[in-house]
Amino acid sequence: MNPKTIDLIAGARPNFMKIAPIIRAINQNKTYQHRIKYRLIHTGQHYDQNMSGNFFDQLGIPAPDFNLNVGSGTQASQTAGIMMGYEDILMKQKSDLCVVVGDVTSTMACAITAQKMLVPVAHVEGGIRSNDWTMPEEINRMATDAVTNWFFTTSEYADENLRRMGVVRERIFFVGNTMIDTLLQNLDRLQKPDFWDSLGLNPKDYFVLTLHRPANVDQELKLKKLMQTIIDGAKDKKIIFPVHPRTAKILNKLGISSKNLHMVEPMGYLEFNYLVQSCFAVITDSGGITEEATVLDVPCMTLRDSTERPETVTMGTNELVGTDPNNLRPYLEKLFSGKWKTGQIPPLWDGKAAERIVKHICTLL
Structure with a gap:
């Protein structure tokens, strides 16, 4: 045959x-x-x-x-x-x-x-x-x-x-x-990004931030308020932001900068997930990262009003924060107080x- x-x-x-x-x-x-x-x-x-x-x-x-x-x-x-x-x-x-x-x-x-x-x-x-x-x-x-x-x-x-x-x-x-298949198959191959040592990163001492959705990055005043909320809410922890060149231009135009904010180039798979696995928490508007954070048992805050992956919220480590920057503060306070929920890995x-x-x-x- x-x-x-x-x-x-x-x-x-x-x-x-x-x-x-x-x-x-x-x-x-x-x-x-x-x-x-x-x-x-x-x-x-x-x-x-x-x-x-x-x-x-x-x-x-x-x-x-x-x-x-x-x-x-x-x-x-x-x-x-x-x-x-x-x-x-x-x-x-x-x-x-x-x-x-x-x-x-x-x-x-x-x-x-x-x-x-x-x-x-x-x-x-x-x-x-x-x-x-x-x-x-x-x-x-x-x-x-x-x-x-x-x-x-x-x-x-x-x-x-x-x-x-x-x-x-x-x-x-x-x-x-299958995205989790890839993650589990590569856990022992994850590798430090090039900037790990130069930025003085240590496990659980930094946030990973990703933003790309128009609702978050296309409205300049809203983006400025969101970034300021994240910078202030991160306290003394570093923020690692792999940023699209288009978004970087907007941020530079708005004069967004802080000693704890580090905008870096997009990374390969092994480097990015090393970063997620070792971070204090993830702040994102991506769907897939919420799945990886759940399996890696990393607190995750999703800056969206809805999610196509509700199991990461009902079972996992993810919380749906919404797109209003003011919503983020109580979640950051809960995180720093050590009261973040315990997640489970979804079936199969x-x-x-x-x-x-x-x-x-x-x-x-």
Whole structure:
């Protein structure tokens, strides 16, 4: 029997963390290799070294079979470029399954293209919802799940969201979280960032801050107030802020600076998670970091009004602070008083999600 061909789609930084353990699960099992073979398709949605190339090296991801080299652009131009590039691949050689992960533009664009070419779609991390339609990711999730055949989910919350959509149970597979697979597989490989010694960092003596959502970084006066609240609330602890060049320009324009604020370049996976594992707490508007902080048992404050990962709040170490800078102060006070809640690791976040996914794919095909 000839092995079935599956396409693994990756386009942006979070995708690489989610796709790496699936590749690893296939490569380490000859039985799976007899049943399926994969084509790794990199859309090129994120294309700089820190966002992309570095992750391939650090996470052991092989060179892509195809690179669409879409690059930056508007939502519509990126979507169009990805759809045209992937359609061309499928017209030349159709696959038996398109596997998309997460919620970026590449996820939605390839899922829709595959279905129009009569290729079934599996969505890893299907069913998660923030219910915030101002987030491009939420539109991507909804559009992807509308054309997905099989859903590999990270939580019971995601399963329930899909059931509310009318998806029958037979198409939903609760498998766990491949992002946590990657974290657990690399815990003993995490490495100090270059600036660790030069900044005099010590474990539990600094905050990690990440901000990128428009609600937080695009309104200058709000950003200034938020940054001042964080700087004041951190007391004598350092704040390590891996900052996007665009956000750095805004901060410089606003004159945001403090002796305890250190803006650094975006880092590779191994360096960034070393930083998170050893920090006092995380302040973020990212979704994925809340999952990693929960598993690493690190207090986390999310500067958003909703989250698509509620299990990190109900079970984990994360708290949903909101986007009003005034909301942050009581959480910082609770942290410094030693009264932060004790978290638990959600069910099936055990490092074996990819193994379950590949086993299901072999059965489904």
